[in-house]
Amino acid sequence: MSGTLTLPNADGVVNATATVEPQSMDIVELPKNNGFWQCLFNWTSSSPTMLRAVEKKILSYLKLPYRGYFVDIGPAVGDTDKIWTVSMNTDSKEVPLVLLHGLGAGVALWVMNLDSFAKDRPVHAMDVLGFGRSSRPAFGKDALVCEKQFVKSVEEWRREMNINDMILLGHSMGGFIASSYALSYPERVRHLILADPWGFPEKPPDSQTTKQIPLWLRAIARVLTPLNPLWALRAAGPFGQWVVQKTRPDIMRKFQSTIEEDINLLPQYIHQCNAQQPSGESAFHSMMQSFGWAKHPMIHRIKDVRSDIPITFIYGSRSWIDSSSGEKIKSQRDTNMVDIKIVTGAGHHVYADKPDVFNRYVNETCDIYKLSGGHLPSPKPARSSSPSVHIIREATESDDEHELPNLNTAESVEIKAEAPESATTTTTVHRTEEETPVTPTVQLADGKRK
Template sequence: MEPATTHTAPIQADCETDSVTSVWSWWPSWRPTSMSLLKTTESKILACIQNDLWARFVTLPNQDRIWTLTLTNKAVRKPAEQAHKTPLVMVHGFGGGVGLWIRNMDTLSRSRPVYAFDLLGFGRSSRQSVGLENMILLGHSLGGYLATSYAIQYPSRVSHLILVDPWGFPERPETQTQEGQGQGTEVGKRPPLPRWVKAIAAVVSLFNPLAVIRAAGPWGPGLVNRFRPDFKRKFEDLFEDDTMTQYIYHCNAQTPSGEVGFRAMSESLGWAKRPMLQRVHQLPPSMPLTMLYGAQSWVGSSSGDKVAQIRDQAHTKVLLIDDASHHVYADQPEEFNRVVENVCNSVN
């Protein structure tokens, strides 16, 4: 592994398409963000961690760098015992970063090493390779989609797959009636979208999902505060100021390489081009799978029920956490940590 480092990635000119690079080359200086500011905000968040923390960049063969955290319990009397435990690897969702796990990392690292990293193109990673042969793999939202893809490709490395409100599982519903069957059967439960909604969606699809934050320049942090005040509320007992919304802003005001990758995987309005329900059968039947959903989340748990049906209920659990939205780990951290700890303890 690469030793701990304080290097920051250079800021690159941000543009939404290659064809307009020269036109929008002034955007970086207009936006009140930098990798240095992201680092400072993240450091304030990570200062809350009580256990031993090792933060560093892991360099990939192609020279991209993955910002990686490793947590171990400094209070454990026999470190060798924890070393024999299967590590837990946590993968954040779209637009997030390692700092969002601040309510979970200390608790979950009490009995085993915990790894958390910024997805390539998000947070502080270059816009995972830490030598782990076997892991308990946990992914939230987009991270759940990517974690499932990884488990399908490298099943021998995953002892248990935990998906938290995973994105990209359901197929895009049909909204128009079937033709040629003579019965006008409605496919799906949603009414057809108005033309103006389709028109706006068509325009938005030309840009990366978080382009508006960058386009807002000095008003970008205010936009995050206005449209995502929930992030401040979720962590208000830890930070009285705008630390978490500032963190979200700095994570997403950098070069949008991660968003480019997300666009390549998704269709209009955020549906996955390759819905995971079409591939989940490729997971080994013997691989334990736990799916956690927030009872008040916009991600429907029906996909989890379908996964259980596809896998014929084998080694599959679908759990709902009450009074939790999409960000289950922050809304109900104690219950989330309890469930994940139980899953980890079931492994070893």
């Protein structure tokens, strides 16, 4: 039998009807021992099934309930595109926070952030079109065309979700997309939060690039530039997960205090996210030049974001991303509504390296709207002198913070190591995962956690 639920939008207002259907597929039991030969025999062509299973296990460590569902956005890029979305605290009437991940990632990598973000406001994390469990259409080949297609997919998703306006947070590639979205749809963005955003500065001369990027990576880049960034995971076939485990053990270690029962979940998830058709990855390849830079840098355009939209940059002090772009943008803006925060000890994946500090900065930014009654702060007069950058450094934090899980292969040039920390306890809650989309409603499949 199927039941009927009312699906509240980000403002807590019912806008659609959702039908709960019997579970459409069994949860795949993931192997406990993921050695070389185990990986060979457990890898199958049904990557979407494995991806669903491993994502579900990672998200089971959340303390607050969540809902996962597909949002049918129609022919945004392909014939019928669907965006996989995880939502929390949708009854809240606060301005919703929307999360866009980076290259090769997915919603589950926000596992150390979602509970904190959703405590006081609605939160929606999506698998960007072409990544994770979302549709994987064929993007264009031109850099600007791909950028516009990403932006269109976000806008169509917003329209289907009946979200009027939002605080938009993007990490790395997601920060690039979020910035482009704010340029195209400024009336929908209350605040733009850019976490170590990719694609902002101009590509420096080769002499400067040589100083910043290790020799081994430059050599690899020359050979692999014609290929998609994460091609190696797919080329490894049944050994892809094993390759992630052996070459990137830091990934498991950095999430260990949250995912204490099975540290192999992260390499499983990253492998399954990137073992499928490289749709979004190919679009990223079209937009990039030499891995670390965009063909059309955002530094030349973001100054045109509407002047009443505040921008907050959050950089990791040990990231390969150049934080000077934030300083330049601060000087270009006519108002003083640009904030720059630098988290000491964090790398490119600042949201996972120092989650407590990152969560606090994001929540403080979102709380602006509680204190101001939901309105933007009044712009300050333009500065006549060089900008003073608001830099906040955290020298010491609690023992459960982690360091440097460089999860996006093409966007990382350094690997750091740190001893594992102690595990933390979690609270078991009931949650619902939903599937099968229908426009303009969302059809769901029951998947309560046992």
